[in-house]
Amino acid sequence: MSIFNIITILIILSAVFAFINARLLRLPFTIGLxxxxxxxxxxITVLGHFQPYVLDEAKVLIQSIDFETVLLDMMLSFLLFAGALHTKVDALSRQRGPIALFATIGIVISTFLIGTLMYYLFMAFSYPIDYIYCLLFGALISPTDPIAVLGILKDANAPKKLETKIVGESLFNDGVGVVVFIVLFKIAQAGIDSMTVGDITLLFVTEVVGGVALGLISGWVAFLCMRMINHYETEVLITLALVMGITGIALYLHVSAPLAVVVAGLFLGYKGPVIAWSENTHLYVEKFWELIDVLLNAVLFVFIGLELLIVSMNERYLMYGLLAIPITLVVRYLALSGPIALFKNKLDFIPKTALMMTWGGIRGGISIALALSLESGMQRELFLTITYVIVVFSIIGQGLTIGPLVKRVLKKYT
Incomplete structure (x- = not known):
């Protein structure tokens, strides 16, 4: 099937599902889709029992799309840039301490705690899995998905202080989480004895520092170009070229593209409206990236739903997925509690911040894409099924209840 036909089918399905949701279900946009x-x-699966051709064609469509490449190397950069561009840097800056710890130390702690608990969970059921593969799962499931978080929080009417922490953490822990996953993936491929602590540290620092540096430099160049002209069509085109250029350069230099586009988006969103953009340019840039955000979110969440066709329905795998849900939630709560306690007296935290950030930390497409990138020898089918179970619960269960939870907690403490 050609790329054009695949894109056409996904866009048509997204439009039809969005219409059904808007007309009948009226759920939050991404959850409804x-x-x-x-x-x-x-x-489709039920019909496939009566007419196998229908199910076979649907599976061919899904399997013909390299979800890992499409999301991580293409869609993710656009979605992260759109989110960063609309994030208030002033509010983010005031919370930079806890956000930095959430997105770095928190991710590392979460990776090792989840990996260790899953390792012993498998041992308890006499299904031993190599520890390094359990750590890989810990790395891919630890980051909260900014794509899911941004869309759901808009509908939840969460307080700005809480929204800033969750969104800021999600924007950065995504990039850090991918880096941690890449490091562990290379260790798993090469063997734990073949890489020294220095090699691992260098790889991690190169990805993170290189990504941040690339984002700052690219954002500054785009800002200077936009400052020298007043032509909104060209300036919108510059932002598009910025995202695509950063992604290509990051892949070539082996630095973190997610961190680079987030930094560039934050920089341009902060400096552009004040210094470089006219009111007309600001309007068109904002509306263009809102449209990109809505379109790609629609396709992404439809595709997550369709991924059910290729996820193993092995009963044991599904059981592990259900058992992993409370593990990931408890670990996230523990990983957040340290930074919150550290900054509690310095910053104004709303009541039960750890609880609400735990429940508001939605897992999404990034975790599925990373699970799909595992090699077959790394227990790919097992961890893909577990990841899918967690993601579906996270987006639907947590996504639909985070709003009522926030209202209930705030009402109790006001």
């Missing part, structure tokens, strides 16, 4: 996509997938 994924729920309808899952229901659609179940219907």
């Amino acid at each position: 994924m729920v309808i996509a899952i229901v659609f997938t179940v219907i």
Whole structure:
């Protein structure tokens, strides 16, 4: 099937599902699309028992799309840039201490705690898995997905102080989480004895520092170009070229593209409206990236729902997925509690911040994409199924209840 036909089918399905959600379900946009996509997938599966051709063609469509490459190397940069561009840097700066710890130390702690607990969970059921593969799972499931978080928090009416922490953490822990996953993946490929602590540290620092540096330099160049002209069509084109250029250069230099586009988006969103953009340019840049955000979010969450077609329905795998849900939630709470306690007296935290950040930390497409990138010898099918179970619960279960939870907690403490 050609790329054009694949894109056409996904866009048509996204439009149809969005219409059904807006007309009938009226769920939050991203959640509604994924729920309808899952229901659609179940219907296709049932029809496949009577007419195998239908199910076979649907599987061919899904399997013909390299979800890992499409999301991590293409869609992710656009979505992160759109999110960063609309994030208030002033509010983010005031919370930079806890956000930095959430997105770095928190991710590392979460990776090792989840990996260790999953390792012993498998041992308890007499299903031993190599520890390094359990750590890989810990790395891919630890980052909260900024794509999911941004969309859901808009509908939850969360307080700005809480939203800033969750969104800021999600924007950065995504990039750090991918870097941690890459480091562990290379260790798993090469063997733990073949890489020294120095090699691991160098790889991690290169990815992170290189990504931040690339984002700052690229954002500054784009800012200077936009400052010298007043032509909104060209300036919108510059932002598009910026994201695509950063992604290509980051892949070539082996630095973190997610961190680079987040830094560039934050820089341009902070400096552009004040110094470089006219009111007309600001309007068009903002609306263009809102449209990109909505379109790609629609396709992404429809695709997550359709991924059910290729996820193993092994009963043991599903059981491990259900058991992993409380593990990931408890570990996230523990990983957040340290930074929150450290900054509690310095910053104004709303009540039960750790609880609400734990429940508001939605897992999404990034975790599925990383699980799909595992090699077959790394227990790919097992961890893909577990990841899918957690992501579906996170987006639907947590996504639909984070708003009521926030309201209930705030009402209790006001």
